Amino acid sequence: MKALVYTNVQSLSYEDTQDPTPQFGEALVRVDSVGICGSDMHAFLGHDNRRPAPLILGHEAAGTIVGGPRDGDRVTINPLVTCGTCDACMSGRENLCASRQIISMPPREGAFADLVRIPEVNLVTVPDDVSLEKAALAEPIAVGWHAARLGVEALHGAEPRRGLVIGGGAIGVASALSLSAMGFEDVVIIERNESRRDYLARTCGLQVATEIEGEFPLVVDAVGFAATRAVASAAVKPGGVLLHIGLGEDTGGLDVRRMTLQEITFIGTYTYSAQDFRDTAQAMFDGRLGPLDWVESRPLSDGAHAFQDILNGRVAAPKIILKPDA
Known part of the structure; x- marks a missing residue:
């Protein structure tokens, strides 16, 4: 697959990488849209030692499940992967799970790629009348x-x-x-x-x-x-x-x-609980958060230029969405 890889401080490379292999309980998602987050920018600038190069960044994503019983389902991704059994998880505060992981941070590669693996429980189905570009906004x-x-x-x-x-x-x-x-x-x-x-x-x-x-x-x-x-x-x-x-x-x-x-x-406040994510997605689908038309879309292959434009204050829209090249 193709991916936008963070290779060094202020350096991104659009290159061929190995397809991810889903583990037990995980799904493979073909990415349709993925947003650039402030944490991606921190990593790009070398300010986040939790995200060492080389690494595929990106965690604000939506796409389509590939394979398995839900093959073809349109989904938005909750990128926060938690244990599900600790006190924090059991009390509905998964964002405080001591063993939490997030895609775009080792050991999990991110979604600036054609494909990403993610636990099936982290996927929320997107209605047909909602674009996957808008659905990618569920995370932020x-x-x-x-x-x-x-x-x-x-x-x-x-x-x-x-x-x-x-x-x-x-x-x-x-x-x-x-x-x-x-x-x-x-x-x-x-x-x-x-x-x-x-x-x-x-x-x-x-x-x-x-x-x-x-x-x-x-x-x-x-x-x-x-x-x-x-x-x-x-x-x-x-x-x-x-x-x-x-x-x-x-x-x-x-x-x-x-x-x-x-x-x-x-x-x-840090990220969100699993219920907050589901509630947010439903509010988006119901139209309670407005038209969600405050994004600018660019090809994933042009992602390095997008990062530079954000860094230099040349982007008016609050969010740039990257689209994997067909």
Whole structure:
């Protein structure tokens, strides 16, 4: 098969590789669409020692099952592979499984390829009226859905349903759409990139701004740098909730004193549970998350250029979807 292989820092090669061999309980999926995630970019830049080269990256995928009793089924992939038996898994918090794996991280190759292997329990059937390109958004949207669910559960019942999202990338957009689907009447995204800001306002119909006005009961940091944590700490109102999703930078920025004195709830959120993934997919299929038309598609063979364009800020759409070449 053909695959886009991460070979060295800022180096990707489109080349022939060995077809994956499904193990017991796994399916082989022919990839139709796969998104470029921020974690793929971190690996590409050499900032993620969990993803050493050479490696096939990519974990936001949808495609068609090849072989077996479900041959030909259209599916979207939950890339988080967990043990299913530990306390975390048994309590529906699979994302905290101590032995969790994810495709695109050893020992599992990713989905920037013609084919990928994945446990059958990780596959969600996609209705015929939903494109596989849209279905590939289930993974990044599930990250925002999981965070939004935790925030809604933690928010005091008397607080107005108003939210602020810092960062207009796919996770920020997913968080905003998820909050809206969960009953938030007012959600604002802060995005400094002018072309991205214009794209979100024009294509997605979202409230987008460059500056924050006032305080918000719920704030999402979908970037995760010290500077954005500082902004988020100042923007959340007393008694509110700060959701931290972004992994841009490890330390700095969090105003712990203000959070303590103002009883602000801080929640770190990571990926999603299996139920969150299924709920996200169903919300997408039902149309509760909008038309999901905020992607740009490119051939997988042109993936190296796509990474460079993202790195240099030349992409207005929140998500680039790569399509394996026919």
